[in-house]
Structures are given as C-alpha cells and as structure tokens.
Amino acid sequence: KQEVTQIPAALSVPEGENLVLNCSFTDSAIYNLQWFRQDPGKGLTSLLLIQSSQREQTSGRLNASLDKSSGRSTLYIAASQPGDSATYLCAVRRKGGATNKLIFGTGTLLAVQP
Amino acid sequence: GAGVSQSPSNKVTEKGKDVELRCDPISGHTALYWYRQSLGQGLEFLIYFQGNSAPDKSGLPSDRFSAERTGGSVSTLTIQRTQQEDSAVYLCASSWASGIRETQYFGPGTRLLVL
Numbered sequence: 001k002q003e004v005t006q007i008p009a010a011l012s013v014p015e016g017e018n019l020v021l022n023c024s025f026t027d028s029a030i031y032n033l034q035w036f037r038q039d040p041g042k043g044l045t046s047l048l049l050i051q052s053s054q055r056e057q058t059s060g061r062l063n064a065s066l067d068k069s070s071g072r073s074t075l076y077i078a079a080s081q082p083g084d085s086a087t088y089l090c091a092v093r094r095k096g097g098a099t100n101k102l103i104f105g106t107g108t109l110l111a112v113q114p
Numbered sequence: 115g116a117g118v119s120q121s122p123s124n125k126v127t128e129k130g131k132d133v134e135l136r137c138d139p140i141s142g143h144t145a146l147y148w149y150r151q152s153l154g155q156g157l158e159f160l161i162y163f164q165g166n167s168a169p170d171k172s173g174l175p176s177d178r179f180s181a182e183r184t185g186g187s188v189s190t191l192t193i194q195r196t197q198q199e200d201s202a203v204y205l206c207a208s209s210w211a212s213g214i215r216e217t218q219y220f221g222p223g224t225r226l227l228v229l
Contacts, residue, residue: 043205
C-alpha cells in the first residue's frame with residue numbers, strides 16, 4: 001500500500017528565507033508526483049508535476065526534485081514571501097489499477113512572517 | 115466556466131439526514147474524481163469517473179455513500195443518513211485525459227458539518 005508522508009507538519013519562517021519541504025513515499029512504482037498548495041477555504045492549486053522519468057521541475061521561485069529510487073521529493077521555495085503562506089501537499093499517482101487517483105501526503109502548513 | 119465548481123460551498127446538516135453535493139467539472143474533461151479531506155485523515159480518494167461510468171469506487175467509506183455522473187459532465191455525491199464522522203471538506207477534481215501526463219484540476223470544495 002502506498003503511503004505518503006510530509007515533514008515538517010508545520011513550518012514558520014521569516015520573510016526572505018529559503019526553505020525546503022519534504023515528501024516521502026513507500027512505493028516507487030509511480031507515474032508522477034505533484035505538489036499542490038491549498039489556501040484556507042479554497043481548493044488545491046497545482047504547483048509542479050514531475051514525471052517519474054524526471055529529476056526536477058522549476059517554476060519561478062519553486063523547484064521540486066524527485067528521487068524515485070529513495071522515495072523522496074523536495075519542494076524548494078526561494079526568497080519566501082508572506083503570500084507563500086498556505087498548506088503544501090504532495091501527491092503521487094501510482095502505476096497500475098483502473099484509476100488515476102492521487103495519493104496525498106498529510107501536508108505542511110507554512111507560515112511566512114513579514 | 116473557467117474552473118471546477120462545487121455547490122454548496124458550505125452545508126450544515128443534522129445527523130441522520132441525507133445530503134447531496136454537486137460538482138461541475140471543466141467543460142470537456144472526461145475524468146472526474148471525488149476526494150474527502152478530514153481532520154486527522156488528510157485527503158483521501160473516494161471515487162473516479164471516466165465518462166458516466168465509475169471504474170473505481172474503492173474509496174467510498176460505506177454503502178451510505180454513492181455518486182453518479184450524467185451526460186459526462188455534472189456529478190452528484192450523495193451521503194445518506196449522515197453521521198458526525200462524515201464532517202469533512204469534499205473536493206472534486208476533473209481532467210481531460212487519463213494518460214500519464216494527466217493533471218487534475220480541483221474545485222473549491224464543499225464543507226460539510228454534521229451536527
């Protein structure tokens with residue numbers, strides 16, 4: 001059974017700091033891994049999607065890496081801003097089965113202090 | 115519309131009542147998913163539709179939960195005889211393809227509180 005965990009559960013940093021969020025998964029048989037952000041009272045917004053054959057993806061101040069063999073992904077946020085405050089979720093899409101369902105981690109609640 | 119919409123945005127109901135939650139996917143998206151996000155449980159898959167059929171219902175927690183999709187578009191998630199443990203945010207997502215490069219687009223969710 002695929003299990004996805006995220007560390008830390010919560011993080012508070014001052015504005016301008018670089019930070020790293022961690023995601024680990026138990027089964028390396030995945031199609032891809034995706035990072036989302038969730039703002040209070042809103043749905044999920046996709047940030048980055050890394051295919052299993054890729055090592056990293058970048059979008060602006062965000063960089064996500066994937067090490068499938070060790071079952072780990074990191075989301076690096078450079079020069080954090082108060083607007084980055086949100087819950088960050090990683091999710092994997094596993095191979096096999098009749099569905100493309102995502103298996104989510106429990107999330108990291110990020111607070112960036114001005 | 116531009117994105118996935120869900121209604122109602124909030125629902126408060128009494129234990130034992132039935133509720134219906136609605137999802138309007140992005141036009142043209144053939145795949146539709148329901149997920150549930152509850153405290154302490156994280157975000158869990160409930161059911162997946164491809165067109166109007168549901169090849170994967172494995173996440174539905176009990177037979178009180180059912181879902182249907184009509185016309186390859188709107189979907190309704192029904193919870194019968196609601197219990198307090200059903201309180202959660204119910205999220206709907208849709209995608210245009212089921213290939214390995216599929217990206218799911220999420221709605222804002224319905225916040226259900228069962229008293």
